[in-house]
Amino acid sequence: MKKEEWLRGEIAKWRSDGAVDAATADALLARYPVDESRIGWGAIVAGAFGALLIGLGIIAIFAANWDFLGRGIRAVVSVAPVAACGTVALVAKSKGWKSMALWEPIGILWFISVVAASCLVAQTYQVGGSVPGLVLFVAALTLPVVWTTHSVGAMIAWPVLPIIWAFSSMEGRWHAKEATIASEALLMMAASLPAYVAFIRRNPPRASLVIGQIGSGLAYAFGAGLVVCRCFAMSDGCVLVFWICAAAVLGAAKLWKLPVWTEIAVSVAICAGFPTPFLDFGFYALALVLAIAVAVWGIMRMRIFLTNMGLVLLSWLILAKFFESSVNFTIKGLVLIAFGILLAVLNVVLVRAKKRRAK
């Protein structure tokens, strides 16, 4: 139940109990108006999912049946969904409609339509260009969709295109050309920032905010890390790259008080630490420091997620080395049980402490 609805119910009760008179009740109700035009997040998600299904369904029908159509008709059929989505967007803009229940599905459908139209025309005319060329073409045409519709789905999906472009353009071995491609891919990813800034500024509903933050945080921390790692074709050093990218996202989260990004940055950094028991000892030592720091930070801030992330990495780092040793399996089993109990106890203690503090 939304807080406005709850408050309305409470005021009605106070009024019937005689705790407040009619004038006070009306004054209170006027102070907390309910936005009747506001549509629930469920409707937005349903609309977005519906748009996704429609888009994919249209592509599947075309792919299976359009062999019998002439080239001209195929071209028209390919472009028609783009024109339709664009027209709806123009009408909505001219009428000043701002509801995300409308813009979210339009954004997703428009995005898919542009991707599908480009691929279908390329298929019809046997355009023999490379995959990176096609991805770049699609990325350039879909960026305005991200900017204009403010769709969270399109905003999350778009940075994947520069990442695919970089991966398909690179050869996976260090070369000056690879560095250029990586830099261009990172700059391209930055092109999605205006849409991200607009998304944060319009103060979206909680669920939308969380989804948007998870998607964008992963794109910038994990996606950028992938691109740089591919560029340098390195294995061990990738850990450092992901830590640097995660630190950048964490820095942004703290500087601009961005929700969820702290958890995303920590998750990426923690996941990057998992391979370190099998790498140089320096990386292992750094991962240990990271795990302890995150666990302590979580305990001090009473943040169960952070505490657990730190503890999981710490346990893994210790256990991975421990299991490489020649210690008896009974002892190894006992140590595993001990770690499990420790993790459970610490969580219970933290939850209780959090409840006490809340009281």
Added chain:
Amino acid sequence: MKFNKGFVVAAVALAVQIAAIGFLVWRYERIVLNGTEVRLQCQAYDPYDPLRGRYLNMTVRKDCTNILFDVSEWNEYDHRNDVFVKFAEIPGSNGLCRVEAVAKEPMDSGVWAKPKWVRMEYLLEYNEKGKDESYDDFYARRKKSGRKAVASFPDQLFVNEKIAPGAEKLLRERMTSAVAVYRVLDGEIVLTDIEIDGKPILTAARENKK
């Protein structure tokens, strides 16, 4: 109707999208409609693109694309995508063509097109290495054998998902009678079909299915 900033941005975005995709259609449609037909013998190999779906992948046979000409100024295994090749009909071949010349610009009124790339190679192929011959000796022998240019052309024919497996099978089975049909206009080349025994491959695959 209000022409606010958001409307203008959306209108420009839509116009650019339709113009870009429309340009793609126009660019290739005019080649397919008005281009000169070039037919090259081809052979099959593997078949999927994550974005555009199933395709028949073929390569034009080397005897159609390898030409002897002066590539002395080229580096070893040099790839060039800024050169043109000239097609010429093979006498008595019923309309089949081969590459006849390579140049930086079209030199006469013949059928010239920009291939995907032209690569310098040695005349002696890798599979001609002697069984007991060392790589150093083979390499020296290759260098002495002389140089040739190898041209590569668009090699993917995108096809319907349902018909693709049959068409691919047909292409592999009738490799010797497969012909890649291209259209060339203003130096651009587009693959329009693959023919098996003179029939478009999709028609042949459908008939074969029945």
